[in-house]
C-alpha cells in the first residue's frame with residue numbers, strides 16, 4: 001500500500017507503452033500515459049483499446065474506473081511524475097540501424113519539463129550506448145537514466161508483463177525506485193550497467209531468430225533425407241540446455257521486432273568492424289525460406305495443367321506474421337505473396353484477424369472474409385499463419401470448391417492424413433511425404 005501512490009509517467013501508447021501503463025496501474029500505481037495521437041488518446045480515455053491484446057481492454061477499463069490510469073496528449077501532464085517510462089517506436093532505418101528520431105524528440109521535450117531526480121526509464125529497444133546519452137539528449141544531468149528492456153510478445157503482452165521471466169535494469173542511479181514498481185511481480189531481477197541491459201535485449205531476439213533459422217534449415221535437410229523435423233526438434237527440445245520453444249519450422253520469422261532487431265544488432269557489430277556472420281546467416285536463411293515455400297507451391301503445380309504459378313489462382317490462409325495478432329508488419333506471408341505475385345499468381349487471402357473491408361487488398365493479395373472464397377477455383381492453397389481454426393475448416397467442402405485440392409502447409413498445422421481423406425495432397429515443412 002505504501003507503493004500505491006507513486007505517480008508514474010509513460011510516453012507512448014503503442015503496444016509496449018499501453019501494456020506498461022495499464023499493467024502498472026493494475027499493480028496499484030498512479031499512471032499518466034502520454035501520446036501525440038490526439039484521437040488515440042481520446043479513444044483510450046473512453047476505454048477503447050486500439051490494439052488486440054488479450055486482457056488489455058479489461059486492465060485499461062479497470063485503471064480508468066479507479067482513476068489510477070489517465071491518457072494525455074501533453075507531455076506536461078508528466079511533470080509531477082517521479083519515474084517516466086519511454087516507450088516510443090525505434091523502427092529500422094535505411095541501413096538497418098535503429099531510427100532514434102522519435103526517442104530523441106521525446107527526451108528533448110522531457111528534459112525541458114521534468115523535475116530534478118525524476119528517473120527516466122528507456123523501455124524502447126535502443127542500440128547499446130543510448131541510455132548513456134540521456135544526459136546529452138535531455139540536456140540534464142539530474143535525471144537518472146535506467147535501461148529496462150521489454151520482452152513482451154504480441155498477443156501475450158499482458159501475460160508477459162505480469163509474469164516476466166526476468167526484469168532487467170541497467171543504470172547506476174534510480175534502480176531501487178524502478179525495481180519497487182515491479183516488486184509485486186516477484187520476478188527475478190538482473191541489475192547491470194546500461195550497455196549490458198541494452199545488449200541483453202538484442203541478444204535475446206537475435207538468438208530466437210538464430211534458433212528459428214536453424215529449425216528451418218533442419219527442416220530442409222529432413223526433407224532431403226526422409227526424416228521428420230517434428231521428431232528431430234522434439235529430441236532437441238527435451239535437452240534442458242536447448243529447450244523446446246522456438247523450434248517450429250515455418251514460413252520464416254517476421255513481425256515488427258525480430259527482423260528489425262537482428263538487422264540493428266548486425267549494424268552495430270559492423271559499425272565496430274565486426275562481421276557477426278551468424279546473424280547474417282540467419283537472415284539469409286530467412287529470406288531463403290520464403291523462396292523455399294514458393295518452390296513447394298511450384299512443385300505442386302508441376303504436372304498439373306497449370307504447370308507454374310503464372311495465371312494460377314492461389315489461396316492464402318493466414319496473412320499475419322503469427323497467430324493471435326492482427327499485425328501484418330514484416331509478415332512472411334506477405335513476402336511469400338509478393339514472390340508468388342511476381343511469378344504471375346492470382347492471390348486471394350483469408351485471415352481471421354484481417355477483415356476484408358479493412359484489408360481490401362493487402363499488397364498483392366485480394367482479401368476476402370470467408371475461407372471458402374479462398375478455396376474457390378484455387379490451383380493450390382497455402383497455409384501461412386498457424387491459426388488453430390484452420391484445422392476446423394470444412395476441408396471436404398474446400399476440396400469440392402478448389403480446382404485442384406492441393407495444400408502447402410508452412411506451419412505443419414493440418415492433419416495430412418485427414419486431408420488426404422478429402423482428396424487433398426498436402427505438403428508440410430520438413431515432413432516426409
Ligand code: UGA
Pocket residue numbers: 125150151152153154155205208212245246247248249250251252253254255256257258321322323
Ligand atoms: C518477439 C519476442 O518473442 C519478444 O520476447 C520481444 O519482446 C518482442 O519480439 C519485441 O522485441 O518486442 P513477437 O514479435 O511478438 O515477439 O513475435 P514472436 O512470438 O517472437 O514470433 C516471431 C516470429 O517467429 C513469428 O513470425 C513466428 O511465427 C515465428 N515463430 C515463432 C516460428 O516460426 N516458430 C516458432 O517456433 C516460434
